[in-house]
Amino acid sequence: LRQKFLEAISSATNEATLEDLRVSAVGKKGEISLKMRELGKMTPEERQTAGPALNALKDEVNSALAAKKEALGDAALDARLKGEWLDVTLPARGRPAGTIHPVSQVTEEVIAIFADMGFAVAEGPQIENDFYNFDALNIPPHHPARQEFDTFYMHRDADDERAPHVLRTHTSPVQIREMEKTGAPIRVIAPGRVYRSDYDQTHTPMFHQIEGMAIGKDISMANLKWVLEEFFAAFFEIDGIKTRFRASHFPFTEPSAEVDIQCSWVDGQLRIGEGDGWMEVLGSGMMHPKVLAAGGVDPEKYQGFAFGMGIDRIAMLKYGIPDLRAFFDSDLRWLRHYGFSA
Numbered sequence: 001l002r003q004k005f006l007e008a009i010s011s012a013t014n015e016a017t018l019e020d021l022r023v024s025a026v027g028k029k030g031e032i033s034l035k036m037r038e039l040g041k042m043t044p045e046e047r048q049t050a051g052p053a054l055n056a057l058k059d060e061v062n063s064a065l066a067a068k069k070e071a072l073g074d075a076a077l078d079a080r081l082k083g084e085w086l087d088v089t090l091p092a093r094g095r096p097a098g099t100i101h102p103v104s105q106v107t108e109e110v111i112a113i114f115a116d117m118g119f120a121v122a123e124g125p126q127i128e129n130d131f132y133n134f135d136a137l138n139i140p141p142h143h144p145a146r147q148e149f150d151t152f153y154m155h156r157d158a159d160d161e162r163a164p165h166v167l168r169t170h171t172s173p174v175q176i177r178e179m180e181k182t183g184a185p186i187r188v189i190a191p192g193r194v195y196r197s198d199y200d201q202t203h204t205p206m207f208h209q210i211e212g213m214a215i216g217k218d219i220s221m222a223n224l225k226w227v228l229e230e231f232f233a234a235f236f237e238i239d240g241i242k243t244r245f246r247a248s249h250f251p252f253t254e255p256s257a258e259v260d261i262q263c264s265w266v267d268g269q270l271r272i273g274e275g276d277g278w279m280e281v282l283g284s285g286m287m288h289p290k291v292l293a294a295g296g297v298d299p300e301k302y303q304g305f306a307f308g309m310g311i312d313r314i315a316m317l318k319y320g321i322p323d324l325r326a327f328f329d330s331d332l333r334w335l336r337h338y339g340f341s342a
């Protein structure tokens, strides 16, 4: 009996088994308890030997139970401590941080450069009306230039005779809004989203432009050229980068020029500021007298230059991004590759 219980106790692996053992050995109906009850039926001689033997056995079993219970408790605590162990020397887990989109980055860069030249930043609405997007910019209703813009019109009911809203096709309407707001003289840039119904490797229906405008008593084409050359040198970090002004036509400027920057292709790689190739980056010119007048500025007293540049376009050039469409796909792999850390 002694061996049976002591062995069972020592091999118990949890407190429930131990408790069952206690009940079956020294509980009310336990084997040892029953044996002790039989002592009364024994002869005094028998009792003299059996009594102390049973008492000793009971004590031994009880203390084995107590010892085992303590050991199991310690083991459980050890196990818990092991599980909850903390390695304070582990390096901290990085938190996923977002990146700055190349368009935002480049917009900031452009703003900073023009701010150094004294240009303030303005913004206009993306949902424009016909007047600001076209009429005020010397593009009357049936002018062919309207077609060139691939405009998204927001249609009104058939019996509604008001002019339709449009998604602005360029940032030039901000020229008019800013003249109305502050008059002349003025120097502002206006970055923002513009929309045209066009889609291929170099065109997306939404893209970004930055408008520039300077009006004063004797602002000339020479000022325009200087400002743009300063800008390109700073933006591409190439002193003396060459620019080319090509005569062009916009209804809102006269004369007008499209501006190219020097570049070349080496092993399929575009190199800005090298070689004898040219890349078109913006439209510009001297503001048309009708445009000044539409904005409430007297064309007899003031003149100004204006330009409109594709932000996505110059971002592609500066950071070697081949496909414009990828800018707006929200592909995290692309964003991690081309994004700027905050």
Ligand code: PHE
Binding pocket: 169, 170, 171, 172, 250, 253, 282, 283, 284, 285, 306, 307, 308, 309
């Ligand atoms: N608004 C013209 C465009 O979107 C660019 C431009 C702006 C040209 C200002 C001349 C002056 O193409």
